[in-house]
Amino acid sequence: MTDLLVVHDMGAVGGRPWADAFSGWNGRVTAPDLPGHGAAPPPAGGHYEVGDAVFALVDHLSPPAGGEPVVVGVGKHGLVARTFALGGRAGALVLVDGLGGPWLDVEARNASLRAGRRALLSTPAALAPHRSGTTDVRATLALGPSDRDHEMRMLGSVPVPTLVVESPSSPTPDADAVAAAIPDHTLVRVVDDAAPTVAAAVIEWWITTRSTRTPS
Amino acid sequence: MLLVHGAHDHGRMWDEFAPRFAALGFHAVALDTRGHGDSGPLSSGMMWTAATLDLCEVARVLADEAGARDEPIGIIGHSMGGGQALSAAGTAPERFAWVVNLDGLGPPAEAFPDVDPVEGTTTALDQIAKVLGRAPRLWTSRAEMAARRGAINVRLPQRFLDHLVEYGTVETGGGFVWKTDPRFNLGVPDGFSIDMILGGYGDVTVPVLALMSSEDDAWTELSDAEVERRIAALPDARWRSVPDAGHYVHVENPDFVLAEVEAFLTDLGVLA
Numbered sequence: 001m002t003d004l005l006v007v008h009d010m011g012a013v014g015g016r017p018w019a020d021a022f023s024g025w026n027g028r029v030t031a032p033d034l035p036g037h038g039a040a041p042p043p044a045g046g047h048y049e050v051g052d053a054v055f056a057l058v059d060h061l062s063p064p065a066g067g068e069p070v071v072v073g074v075g076k077h078g079l080v081a082r083t084f085a086l087g088g089r090a091g092a093l094v095l096v097d098g099l100g101g102p103w104l105d106v107e108a109r110n111a112s113l114r115a116g117r118r119a120l121l122s123t124p125a126a127l128a129p130h131r132s133g134t135t136d137v138r139a140t141l142a143l144g145p146s147d148r149d150h151e152m153r154m155l156g157s158v159p160v161p162t163l164v165v166e167s168p169s170s171p172t173p174d175a176d177a178v179a180a181a182i183p184d185h186t187l188v189r190v191v192d193d194a195a196p197t198v199a200a201a202v203i204e205w206w207i208t209t210r211s212t213r214t215p216s
Numbered sequence: 217m218l219l220v221h222g223a224h225d226h227g228r229m230w231d232e233f234a235p236r237f238a239a240l241g242f243h244a245v246a247l248d249t250r251g252h253g254d255s256g257p258l259s260s261g262m263m264w265t266a267a268t269l270d271l272c273e274v275a276r277v278l279a280d281e282a283g284a285r286d287e288p289i290g291i292i293g294h295s296m297g298g299g300q301a302l303s304a305a306g307t308a309p310e311r312f313a314w315v316v317n318l319d320g321l322g323p324p325a326e327a328f329p330d331v332d333p334v335e336g337t338t339t340a341l342d343q344i345a346k347v348l349g350r351a352p353r354l355w356t357s358r359a360e361m362a363a364r365r366g367a368i369n370v371r372l373p374q375r376f377l378d379h380l381v382e383y384g385t386v387e388t389g390g391g392f393v394w395k396t397d398p399r400f401n402l403g404v405p406d407g408f409s410i411d412m413i414l415g416g417y418g419d420v421t422v423p424v425l426a427l428m429s430s431e432d433d434a435w436t437e438l439s440d441a442e443v444e445r446r447i448a449a450l451p452d453a454r455w456r457s458v459p460d461a462g463h464y465v466h467v468e469n470p471d472f473v474l475a476e477v478e479a480f481l482t483d484l485g486v487l488a
Binding site for chain 1: 265409
């Protein structure tokens with residue numbers, strides 16, 4: 001049995017839909033609400049960083065008896081899952097619309113970050129205290145866009161088997177080319193990004209991966 | 217005007233300097249930035265954007281409280297605080313009239329080494345797990361803490377080290393700990409680069425005065441040529457080298473710094 005950790009998307013309702021969708025996983029499934037999402041309190045201050053999720057999940061990544069978990073990263077938090085894979089905390093990686101993008105050069109990236117910061121400053125709900133029990137509106141603002149060169153370099157070093165799940169909602173304009181940077185990858189396209197659709201694809205891939213790589 | 221301290225420091229670091237600005241007619245306000253001094257803890261070490269937004273909001277509140285709603289204020293930042301001041305002014309130029317940056321034009325290019333992704337990420341995660349899994353370091357005395365900091369910032373006078381420790385530490389069970397959140401500066405590789413810093417400088421349209429160290433010191437690592445390159449990326453900036461001063465230019469040569477700030481603000485028409 002292998003554990004599975006789901007890092008839900010930034011701005012999503014939380015981890016519950018993923019925990020339900022992976023009820024057929026043969027192992028322990030962990031899909032926590034990340035800070036400011038679902039039932040989890042927000043991070044301190046007025047902004048969300050990828051680091052918030054990394055810090056919140058480190059405790060979930062202690063090596064279990066069955067080995068390192070399969071880590072699933074959804075959307076913007078694909079970057080978090082990729083971080084755990086690079087950092088030796090994942091036995092396998094799944095990126096759900098999580099390759100990054102849209103790609104911008106330095107100038108456009110700075111402009112986008114600045115626009116995000118200004119959006120936070122000009123949105124009353126983003127400056128007000130967070131109402132518990134709902135996903136924080138701030139989590140949907142100020143999302144940093146991706147640097148393609150950096151992402152390609154990082155993905156090119158991922159040391160574990162990786163499933164890339166791409167739906168019509170993917171922000172990556174050139175997913176085939178980007179996924180090809182991952183040394184050991186499989187790319188599947190799904191009809192939508194609903195948790196049950198994605199979970200079915202992941203379970204099928206994992207069964208295939210295990211049967212072809214584990215000595216009998 | 218808003219006074220912003222540097223990394224691992226706190227707002228009381230301005231205690232000697234703020235009254236001199238007040239004597240020029242300013243209402244000088246020094247804050248503890250997030251994760252420092254008596255401000256709240258960090259949720260993660262990656263806090264630059266949040267700190268930038270803090271300064272923008274504090275500027276708005278200060279203007280409102282002074283009965284000058286929507287009027288921009290001045291901002292002076294040292295080291296990391298200088299970088300945050302530029303970031304805030306670039307984000308919300310309508311809230312800042314001018315910036316004085318004290319030896320805070322960012323780290324040198326060597327601070328962004330081309331680390332192997334696996335090695336760099338593993339090290340970063342190990343550090344995060346280590347810090348989150350242990351209590352903050354306990355020191356036996358404030359004198360010991362001052363000595364430790366003095367070994368890093370070797371040019372800082374003892375009275376300044378003592379002041380830093382007096383307000384930057386708290387007594388706890390059996391000893392003392394730094395108030396600075398141990399999560400500060402912890403993060404994972406995110407592709408940040410000098411180009412991102414310089415690109416952000418292009419948004420700083422308000423006048424900027426940078427006063428840079430002239431002596432070798434910890435956290436003072438930019439050559440004059442590199443300073444020139446960074447100043448050139450700021451649309452309206454000038455700079456001076458502060459004689460006989462390391463990284464803490466305002467501590468080591470306060471008269472020179474004050475005279476330069478006064479001349480800068482006179483030139484802008486802020487002071488008569």
